[in-house]
Amino acid sequence: MPELPEVETTRRGIAPSLEGRRVEAVRVFDPRLRWPVPAELAGALAGQRIEAVRRRAKYLLLETAGGTLILHLGMSGSLRVSDPETPRRRHDHLEIRLDSGRCLRLHDPRRFGAALWTREPPAEHPLLAPLGPEPLGEGFDGAYLRRVGRGRRQAIKPFIMNNRIVVGVGNIYANEALFRAGIHPRRAAGRISARRMEALVEAIRAVLAAAIEQGGTTLRDFLREDGQPGYFRQRLEVYERGGEPCPRCTATIRQALIGQRSSYYCPRCQR
């Protein structure tokens, strides 16, 4: 479910309830996530004060003086701040009780998500260390993308979805950014001019920023931590619109599998 805008929306939603609070207890109802939830997590996190809730790529980082809880929402994960008295839902796998009397619950039907603990600086964790630049940060520009794409024959769409190249661009926003930039999703990454690569970078930034502003995209089940949906879905121009007219030129939008993922594009506008 969540791409960068949904994770960032979640971060902004939960941070005010977490920052500055002390963890009173941690309960793991089902440790079978993508990797087993470490047995030491509950003991290590209990008693710690949450100093900051940060995001790196699609990872959420709950930082304390004793270590960092690394959370990933996978395809179907979500976080809710709730009253501990509220009955647990099916697929609520982890609960963190706070000294405010509230609790944070991780809900994840498909269990592709993760909850890990590290005492090292999180940037050095093996999962985070190899990640490419943040798309909305410094260090991500046309010159960079052109340089790392040089000589690559891989299609541009899976290329920008590779988190060693740039993080946070999932299937929805890859489709949308390529449409905005007028680039065909199958075009080889190494065969895009500097000018068009710059346009692609700007399109990625613009679509992610706009989606964050709208609270993310709710397709099926993504809900913000307050239970509200994100409103970016109505702004999607090609995603899940196969067979509809292109909003720019009225040609019929195509759907095809590229790199195993559903891809949507206008065969006339995108070259």
Place this chain on the structure above:
DNA sequence: CAACGGACCTGCCTGC
């Protein structure tokens, strides 16, 4: 190395 397919899971929808 780059590129690709498989794997991990549940839920939901479609079509027979």
Place this chain on the structure above:
DNA sequence: TGCAGGCAGGTCCGTT
């Protein structure tokens, strides 16, 4: 109605 099959927002890992 039941059941098989396909698909879903991610990404690691093993193989070519």
